[in-house]
Amino acid sequence: MRYEAPETLDAAVALLAGESGVAKVLAGGTDLLVQLRSGMLEPALVVDIKRIPETRRIDAEAGGFRIGAAVTGAEMGEHEELVAAWPGVVEAMELIGSTQIQGRATPGGNLCNASPAADCVPALAAAGATARIVGPDGSRELAVEDLVEGPGKIRLKRGEFVASLFLPERAAGQGDAYLRFIPRTEMDIAVVGAGVCLTLDGDGRCTAARVALGAVGPRVILAEEAAAGLVGTTLDEAALEALAAATSAAATPIDDKRGTTDFRRKVVGVLARRAAAVARDRAQGEKA
Amino acid sequence: MPDQSVLPRQFRVVGQRKRRPDGIDKVTGRARFGADMTAPGMLWGLVLRSPHPHARIRSIDTSKAEALPGVKAVVTGRDFEGGERDDVSINCMAGGKALYDGHAVAAVAATSKHAARAALKLIEVDYEVLPHVTDVDAAMQPDAPLLHEDMVTDGLQPPPDRPSNIAARHEIGHGDVETGFAEADEIVELSFKTEATHQGYIEPHACVASVSPDGSADLWVCTQGHFMVRNVCAAMLGLESSQLRVTASEIGGGFGGKTTVFIEPVALALSRKANRPVKMQMTRAEVFRATGPTASSSVDCRVGVTKDGRITAAQAELRYQGGAFAGAGADMGAMAIFTPYDIAHVKAVAWDVVTNRPKLAAYRAPGAPMAAFAAESTLDEAARRIGMDPLELRLKNAAREGTKAAYGPTFPRIGLTACLEAVRDSAHYKAPLGPNQGRGLACGFWFNFGGETCTTVNVNKDGTIGLSVGTPDIGGSRASMCAMAAEEFGVPYEKVRTVIADTASLGYNDVTDGSRVTFSSGLATIQASRQAIKRLCQRAAIMWGIDEEAVVWEDGHAKPASPNAGDFAPLSLAEIAAESANTGGPIAGHHEVNAEGAGVSFGVHLCDLEVDPETGFVKVLRYTAAQDAGKAVNPDYVEGQMQGGSAQGIGWALNEGYVYGEDGKLQNAGFLDYRIPVASDLPMIDAIIVEEPNPGHPYGVRGVGETSIAPPLAAVGNAIRAATGVRLTETPMAPPRILAALDAKVGDPDGRMTGQERDAPGKKARDGLPDDGLP
Amino acid sequence: MTVTVTTTINGDHEEFVCEADETLLDALRDHLGLTGSKEGCGTGDCGACSVMLDGRLVCACLVLAAEAEGRRVETIEGMAEGGELHxxxxxxxxxxxxxxxxxxxxxxxxxxxxxxxxxxxxxxxxxxxxxxxxxxxxxxxxxxxxxxxxxxxxxxx
CATH class of the missing domain: 1.10.150.120 ([2Fe-2S]-binding domain)
Structure with a gap:
């Protein structure tokens, strides 16, 4: 295995595009190093992108935020403006692993590892985030939910990698939240995850909603019908119960070592309902 | 039992919270554990493991691996055929069959980890995959895949005429249970299953082996018993015990899991073949797949009570699987299951079963936690039936001095009622509970063990004490040994240094198990110290020119026994030691014993928790553990044992368990999905030390290491029952199970029992009653 | 492929050679003799190899040794100041x-x-x-x- 730590995006692209064998991008390494060690992955080349300045910054952009793919969870949590604008996204990132993992794990890695249970993906999808992909043909932006194809699979061409993520400007009356279920209090992979982003008008009526579900399908599920059901409501108990039922219906979970189909289907509704209540309160909190 | 008169006495050092002597190396990173050793010219050894749960090994071709540059040795089962080829040997390196996912089939030693890893891939094993079975009840079926063609159930009359996966049947008890049940007003009958758990010690097994061409060998290893390692490895490899010196490293947790060998004989075999030192260290995945987890169990339990709370009869059938070899420990479960109670009619039948899983090793009170889960859950239900406080029911029936236990002995002084009273009188027992919260109580029992012990104490010329014991220190025992020696000699605690001597320096010592070290090595330390004190008195007598009978030892000094003996100023230990060259040479004491009288131990646990009714998530809110320590030599470390065992039991109850797929492969061989409790999962654990002196020890000490893991499973289950109204009968009581039970209750207006019992997989239609024949 | 890494460990300048796929934990334990950081899992689940990397708490088993180039590493061996325990x-x-x-x-x-x-x-x-x-x-x-x-x-x- 060859290790390279280029200092520019172009150099990284050239390295990745020039490798005929398996080439992997190293950001935080909290998934990659486990795969290396277990022997399930034997890349010819590992490209460490952490020495590229663009991957390590959080910049204000167009009223929103551009987050380098190799920014850590801990760094996101320390960014006050980001936390104020997108608390759900930051919480989702901060839920991943321990304090030690937070010092390394990155949103770019969490996205590109393409685990169905990735915590930050439903939150990013609910927030309407996009990923900036750089490659031999230049750069492009893709909605995060479109990047992931299935477990462990992302839609990237040879030589391409995710350089940054973009979170749009948070609109007035908007609030987001992410909740997940794990059997312990920490250190587990999500058995179920639910990200919700809501916009309320001055009367507390929902004008827009995005609901994204994790660990209940091969990839993140944008529960569009469930979200549409919230629009026009005041997010009262009946609306939230309807959301729970609709998200449970939208889920396509499986039985595995972490949970059963029935459990996941039921709990995803519970979490979506609870996350929507948090998002609602956040949206109203801003208005107040 | 030796007569160890326990007199009320004032202790000077024993009972104090002394700083542990090995602590400073452990807080600075200097302590050397199994993997922290290197040797000149050292190779790295790795093991190739079976990917199949059950397969005949047709052939193994190691030629490509051997040809790889850097590879110095490859071994397979063939390399062990010269020595004893018993279950332990076959478990360390497969013979004709791979018996579980992870079973070792070959090993390599190479100049680098890289080369060793590459070599493993070049070993070609031709497997004939066989049908497998991993569930205990399924393995008992007549048509189950058979692991051993020659396994005929032991303990059945007449002996069966065909082989099966049932290694043995045991029965214990007294009275006549049907008579007892006839006296009962209420009979509660429930069936339980527990999944296998792992000790989860944080330090993976590791060793460095070095065998010379002349047959002499050294082994550095993290183990609970280096003398056991020596004897087992010597027999397996055809070495002489005197030629194999084993040194115990610091040990990073064991809990019973390091009381046998896995990689040690392999490292020795590789080293012998390569003529170089070989280091081996398991990965965490190997630890889970191929060391010794617990048995998994299936238990039917039946208890009869009168309306006023007398237990009239108790009956159980326990089916344990302990992996691919006999010895699942169901007999221990049967012996322990109803022991906390004075019951006239008891019967417990135990079935010891083999499956395609790794061979079990001991884990803290092995066999008892699953038995206690069944008995204490059933008793809790019985208390509900008759409307009695569960603690009152237990107090009413608690074993005490003079109670005859179903497994044989009549108890001397024991501390169960004192523990129950301590919990009853605690603030915790009376604290209010909120919505969705529940409180559960359970008792636990463990036998404790004495065993072979050999200890030497040396009085140094500067008046300090060197103590050599042969029992690895897994939880602070050096501190306890120092305290007991200091107590006897009358010197400050800091003047004693205790080392764990290697196998060339002391006689045989049994492994650190059975909660035996503070009891047995402590007893031997006290007796060896007394012998040395006798010699110190002899030397003082020589210095004074009087009879040795005229000298006594008090407060660290030799003194004339009476004014008649002469008028001499007391001689300190240091003064006598300084003169030792002129009075007969070095001063030492020694004691060897096969210690009996370990003294049984009881504990009572109380658990508060809250259940999220929408997700089944359980948060443990408050936990209290009371336990009889006899005499707590170092209360800090007694509490530590109680707290640690409680945490392990809570993990077992809620989230720990082996997950095998339909393919017979272990799916959660890592700390990510084998979920031991993390710091944020637990509250503080209040430890109440009860001291009912053990008549079998000079200071009244009882072992304290194991009992604490027996009560938590039922304490947690009983608390869930109290919080939710549903009775969980299967561990782990993880959220999906709890939520399913809650959902089932919604459709069950009675709400008393859940679908869990009715649908318990593997439970056969046997009317819930144990029977005595083959299933 | 081997990599030569120059780094600072507990304030001391260190240089070592390692394989590209070796972790910082491997380097500390096998190449530098700093065995105070322990390997309990190798997957970042147990924290026994916790070290500070440029002032950030990480698991050394989840850092490639090569990544330590030019960085500042602090381990348990550097926690006591001379004879004085933290x-x-x-x-x-x-x-x-x-x-x-x-x-x-x-x-x-x-x-x-x-x-x-x-x-x-x-x-x-x-x-x-x-x-x-x-x-x-x-x-x-x-x-x-x-x-x-x-x-x-x-x-x-």
Whole structure:
């Protein structure tokens, strides 16, 4: 295995595009190093992108935020403006692993590892985030939910990698939240995850909603019908119960070592309902 | 039992919270554990493991691996055929069959980890995959895949005429249970299953082996018993015990899991073949797949009570699987299951079963936690039936001095009622509970063990004490040994240094198990110290020119026994030691014993928790553990044992368990999905030390290491029952199970029992009653 | 492929050669003789290899050794100043906050990082900060108490 730590995006692209064998991008390494060690992955080349300045910054952009793919969870949590604008996204990132993992794990890695249970993906999808992909043909932006194809699979061409993520400007009356279920209090992979982003008008009526579900399908599920059901409501108990039922219906979970189909289907509704209540309160909190 | 008169006495050092002597190396990173050793010219050894749960090994071709540059040795089962080829040997390196996912089939030693890893891939094993079975009840079926063609159930009359996966049947008890049940007003009958758990010690097994061409060998290893390692490895490899010196490293947790060998004989075999030192260290995945987890169990339990709370009869059938070899420990479960109670009619039948899983090793009170889960859950239900406080029911029936236990002995002084009273009188027992919260109580029992012990104490010329014991220190025992020696000699605690001597320096010592070290090595330390004190008195007598009978030892000094003996100023230990060259040479004491009288131990646990009714998530809110320590030599470390065992039991109850797929492969061989409790999962654990002196020890000490893991499973289950109204009968009581039970209750207006019992997989239609024949 | 790495460990300049796929933990233990950082899992789940990398708490098993180039690494071996134990080390010793001791270096490194950030943590904050450090012996009780007590003593010192 060859290790390279280029200092520019172009150099990284050239390295990745020039490798005929398996080439992997190293950001935080909290998934990659486990795969290396277990022997399930034997890349010819590992490209460490952490020495590229663009991957390590959080910049204000167009009223929103551009987050380098190799920014850590801990760094996101320390960014006050980001936390104020997108608390759900930051919480989702901060839920991943321990304090030690937070010092390394990155949103770019969490996205590109393409685990169905990735915590930050439903939150990013609910927030309407996009990923900036750089490659031999230049750069492009893709909605995060479109990047992931299935477990462990992302839609990237040879030589391409995710350089940054973009979170749009948070609109007035908007609030987001992410909740997940794990059997312990920490250190587990999500058995179920639910990200919700809501916009309320001055009367507390929902004008827009995005609901994204994790660990209940091969990839993140944008529960569009469930979200549409919230629009026009005041997010009262009946609306939230309807959301729970609709998200449970939208889920396509499986039985595995972490949970059963029935459990996941039921709990995803519970979490979506609870996350929507948090998002609602956040949206109203801003208005107040 | 030796007569160890326990007199009320004032202790000077024993009972104090002394700083542990090995602590400073452990807080600075200097302590050397199994993997922290290197040797000149050292190779790295790795093991190739079976990917199949059950397969005949047709052939193994190691030629490509051997040809790889850097590879110095490859071994397979063939390399062990010269020595004893018993279950332990076959478990360390497969013979004709791979018996579980992870079973070792070959090993390599190479100049680098890289080369060793590459070599493993070049070993070609031709497997004939066989049908497998991993569930205990399924393995008992007549048509189950058979692991051993020659396994005929032991303990059945007449002996069966065909082989099966049932290694043995045991029965214990007294009275006549049907008579007892006839006296009962209420009979509660429930069936339980527990999944296998792992000790989860944080330090993976590791060793460095070095065998010379002349047959002499050294082994550095993290183990609970280096003398056991020596004897087992010597027999397996055809070495002489005197030629194999084993040194115990610091040990990073064991809990019973390091009381046998896995990689040690392999490292020795590789080293012998390569003529170089070989280091081996398991990965965490190997630890889970191929060391010794617990048995998994299936238990039917039946208890009869009168309306006023007398237990009239108790009956159980326990089916344990302990992996691919006999010895699942169901007999221990049967012996322990109803022991906390004075019951006239008891019967417990135990079935010891083999499956395609790794061979079990001991884990803290092995066999008892699953038995206690069944008995204490059933008793809790019985208390509900008759409307009695569960603690009152237990107090009413608690074993005490003079109670005859179903497994044989009549108890001397024991501390169960004192523990129950301590919990009853605690603030915790009376604290209010909120919505969705529940409180559960359970008792636990463990036998404790004495065993072979050999200890030497040396009085140094500067008046300090060197103590050599042969029992690895897994939880602070050096501190306890120092305290007991200091107590006897009358010197400050800091003047004693205790080392764990290697196998060339002391006689045989049994492994650190059975909660035996503070009891047995402590007893031997006290007796060896007394012998040395006798010699110190002899030397003082020589210095004074009087009879040795005229000298006594008090407060660290030799003194004339009476004014008649002469008028001499007391001689300190240091003064006598300084003169030792002129009075007969070095001063030492020694004691060897096969210690009996370990003294049984009881504990009572109380658990508060809250259940999220929408997700089944359980948060443990408050936990209290009371336990009889006899005499707590170092209360800090007694509490530590109680707290640690409680945490392990809570993990077992809620989230720990082996997950095998339909393919017979272990799916959660890592700390990510084998979920031991993390710091944020637990509250503080209040430890109440009860001291009912053990008549079998000079200071009244009882072992304290194991009992604490027996009560938590039922304490947690009983608390869930109290919080939710549903009775969980299967561990782990993880959220999906709890939520399913809650959902089932919604459709069950009675709400008393859940679908869990009715649908318990593997439970056969046997009317819930144990029977005595083959299933 | 081998990599030559120049780095700073516990304030000392170090240079070592390693394989590209070796971890920082491998380098510390096998190449530099710093065996105080322990390997309990190799997957970032146990925290026994906790070290500071450029002032950030990480698991050394999840860092490639090559990544340490030009970085600052602090391990348990650098925690005591000369003969003087760090207050956390002293408290763990005095308060019996260890049994077998294999997890202790990781807990100490992690707890020190916590107190440097938050000198007055609540019990809950301590428990969540240390959730990535597994201990199987103590039930965490005495460890959590030791961290809280050390924090109190350091605040009043």
């Amino acid at each position: 207050p956390l080390q002293q408290k763990f010793l005095d308060a019996a906050a260890l049994q077998c001791g294999i997890c202790t270096p990781g807990f100490l490194v992690a707890a020190k990082a916590l107190l440097e950030r938050n000198p007055d943590p609540s019990e809950t904050e301590v428990r969540y900060w240390l959730a990535g450090n597994l201990c199987r012996c103590t039930g965490y009780d005495k460890i959590v108490r030791a961290v809280l007590d050390t924090a109190a003593e350091m605040r009043s010192a």
